[in-house]
Amino acid sequence: MNNQIGTNDRLPEKNRSGGLEQDWAGDDQDWWDWYVTLAKNADAPTELVEGPGLPDVTPATDDELVHELAEPYDLEPSMVEAFGREAFVRLPGVLSPPVVRRLAERLEALLKAEHGDDVAGRFTALEQMWLHDDLMRAVALSPRIGGLAAALLEEPAVRLYHDNALSKEPGCGRTPWHHDAEHFPLQTVQAVTAWIPMSAIPGLMGPLSFARGRRVLEEVADLDFDKVGTSYDEAVAQRFVERQVAVESRPFAVGDISFHSALCFHTAGPNRTTQPRRALATTYFADGARVVESPTLISGTWRDFLPGVEPGGLAASELNPVVGRNRP
Template sequence: MEEVERELPPGLSEDYPLAASQIEAYARDGHILLRGVASEEEVAAYEPLLSELVRRGNRHDKPVEQRDTYGKAFIQVGNLWEKSAAAARFTLARRFAKIAAELMGVDGVRLYHDQALYKEPGGGHTPWHQDQIYWPLDTDKTITLWMPLVPIPETVGSMTFASGSHRNGLIDKTVISDESHRTLAQYIEGKGFPQKTYGAMRPGDATFHAGWTVHSAPGNPTDLMRKVMTIIYAADGVRIAEPDSNARRADLATWLPGLAPGDVAASRLNPLLYSRKSEAP
C-alpha cells in the first residue's frame, strides 16, 4: 500500500439519517441527491490525498482534444482504497455503506470497487450509459455513490438521470461511447422518461444511483478540474453471473479476482462494509 499521507483523516462512521420519503424516491426514480453526506471539512481532509493518487494513476498521454469520446470524458483511476490507508478510510466508510444498504432495502453491502472520475478543464461530456453493462453480477441490487471533492458549479453540474429507467433492467450492452449516447437518447425519448439533473453541488454532497439507471454528464467548460470520487456497492450475498461480454469478462478478472460464475461476489477486493444483522443488539 503506497502511503501519501502522514496522518490519517477522521473516520466516516457516524450515521446519516434517511427519511422514508427519500428511500421511496430512490426506489421510484433510481437516483437521489443527498446533501452533506460528508462535511466540507471531512472532504477537505481527503481531497489532497485522493488527488495525489489520481495524479499518480493518470494514464492519459495525449491532450484532451486528441482523445476519443471516452478519453475526453474523465481521468479514471480505480481501487484507490488499496493504494492508501486514507483512501481506504474513505472508500470503506460505514456511513456511506449504510446509506447504500438502506436505499436499496438490503441487510448489507459489499464493495464492488471505487474509482475517481476527474473531468479536466475542457473535458467532454459523458455519454448516456448504464453502469451495470460492465458488472457480471446477478442482481439489480447495485448502487453508486458519486461525491464531488470540490465545489461543482451549475455549468458543470451533477449527472443527468433518466428517472425510472432502472426498472427496465438491461436496455443496451453498448459500452460508453457516441453510439451508446445516440441509442439511449432515442430510447429515453421514446419511453418518455423524465430527465433530472441536480445542478451545483458542494463537496460532500452525493448522488446515489442504481446500476441500471441510464445517466450522462455534461462536459467541463470551466478552467477548474471537476474532482469526483465514486464508490460502487452490491448487496451482500449477490452471486456472479456468467459474463456475456468482453466488458464483463474484464470486470470479473479485475474486480472479482479468483472467483467464477455462480460464486458469491466476495473476493478479497469485495469486503463487507455494512451489515444490519451484525449491528443488531
C-alpha cells in the same frame, strides 16, 4: 446487443473483432479512454470558464476524517422511498467541507502520481485505491457511506465491489448514457454507486444527470450497444425525448453525495471549466450475489475487483468485504 461494423482505435486489438461476450483486454484506464469515445459530443468548447475551486476551508485532519466517515447519517424514510421509485437519490451534507477538502487534496496527489500533468481533455481514473492509501480506505470501507448503501437498497448487508476515482479533465466531453447493470458482472440489480464530488459541481462542470424511474430500462431495452461509435448514446437520448422520460440535471453542492442504482440510466455533461471535475465513486452490491455466467467487455477489468472468482461463483473474494449493514 450485437457486433457492430466499424473500428475504434481505443479498443484493444483483441476486442476489435467479435461481439461483447469477451473479456476486456486492456487495463482500467484503457477502458475509460475507450468508453468516453462512445458519447455524442458537440464541438469542443473554444474557451473554458473558471471552476469553483476547492472548499475554502481548513482541511480536516486524518483523524477527523476517519471519525466522520464512521458516524451514521440520519437518512429520512422519504429518501429511501425516493430511491426505490426513481433509482437514484441525492443526499445533502453527507460530508463536511473540511473532509471534502482533505479528500480532494489527497486525490489530486494520487492522480498526478499516476497520470502526470499532460491530461487536458481526457477522462482519467484510478481504482482500488483503498488497497494502498489510508484515506481512500476510510472512504471505501466507510460505515456511513456503506450503511447508506445498505439502507437505500433495503438489504441486510452490502459488499464492496470497488472504489474509483473519476477525473473529467478540463475540456473533456460527455459521458455516454448508460446504466451500471451492464457494467457490473453480477446476477443482481441490487447494486448501487455512491458518487462523491470533490468540490461543488456547477452545470458547466458536468454533474451527473439521471433519468427518473426504475423502469426506464424498459424504454430502451431493444437498442443495441455500439462498441465502436456513438449510435447507442444517441439512440438512448432520442428515445428519452420521444417517450418524455424525465431527466434530472442540476449542480452539486459541497458535501452532497448521489447514490444511483444499477438500473439507473445516467450521463454527465462536458467539463467546460478550467478545473478538473473530480469525484470518488464507490460501488456496493447485496451480500450473497453471484457473478454472471458470461461477463462482457463492458465489465472492464472485473477480475481485478473479484480476484479468484469465476463466472457463476459467489461474489465474495477477499477484496469484497461487507462494509455496510442496514440498521433496524
